[in-house]
Amino acid sequence: MKARIIGTGSYLPEKIMTNYDLEKLVDTSHEWIVTRTGIEERRIIADDQSTSDMATIAAQRAMEMAGVKPAEIDLIVLATITGDYPWPATACVVQANIGAKNAFAYDVSAACSGFLYALSSANDFIRAGSGKKALVIGAETLSRAVDWTDRNTCVLFGDGAGAVLLDAQESDSGVLSCHLYSDGNYLELLYQPGFGAKHPPSVEGIEAKLPYLKMQGNEVFKVAVRSLTEVSKEALKANGFGSADVAQFIPHQANLRILEATTKRLKLTEKQSFINVNKYGNTSGATIPIAIDEAYHQGLLKEGDLILSAAFGGGFTWGSTLIRW
């Protein structure tokens, strides 16, 4: 029994923020951002929308593609670090929105690796026979978690959502493996200090900008390239494949330089590697399902193709998956 992807969907907010728009907010330039990150523009959520709204549309599109009705969904796993509320889970909001009355729903918090953690979790439920159809969603509203006066971080992120619909099938196709890792020793290199139990809401906390994302980009960069490469190799080796067997490498889209360094180390060609970070920036847990949806609609994913995916993010967390399409 394998968990096979039978539907994909995504939602990107209409509002485009270019690097030139950012030049008006912070001391930066289009040239700096493109050279260091490859990002040209990102999407920003509308004032009256939230993470669950984007996740709902992405999920509905995945169900529509698969021809699956809401009542058929057994579980909803939503990867996010920018949910609607501290609790309950944004997955429960999505469940209500789409009318998936037979599903149980929960969020996964693993930052930019969140989608792969969510996929792995849903895959395990399916393989254990605890459900047949699972919605796995990545949805983020990073524009409400970044400090728009901090040029080190605000230029990197964007908003969006993507979803895949998994179905339990007796098939050679589907999720072949998932490898996940964490190392909490690196927590303070990439995190959002407040507001939680460690730093509860306070006026001083707001003044110290605790509710905004903090990152030491240089340090993150080095560990990211090393971890993405190792965990991708592990996925290939565990299944007896090499780089030449990969039809599409769909990594977490954080930064073009991280992607280029990783694909080079993996000896993957440009044609094998899917990149859209230029259009959307880093949408954290949403980058991979958005990219899978785009790659599918561009005709890049064909039945039997091997899809390799890897992610790295706050925690630190990282992981990979190999999927036979």
Ligand SMILES: CC(C)(COP(=O)(O)OP(=O)(O)OC[C@H]1O[C@@H](n2cnc3c(N)ncnc32)[C@H](O)[C@@H]1OP(=O)(O)O)[C@@H](O)C(=O)NCCC(=O)NCCS
């Ligand atoms: C953030 C990142 C793009 C910065 O690029 P970098 O080449 O490492 O640049 P540095 O951090 O060394 O900064 C170089 C200079 O650019 C400046 N700078 C930073 N952001 C800038 C911006 N938006 N515009 C202009 N200058 C900027 C810095 O202040 C620094 O100036 P200084 O030398 O006077 O101190 C890069 O480190 C990165 O991508 N890291 C990984 C981040 C990431 O993807 N995180 C999520 C992982 S899931």
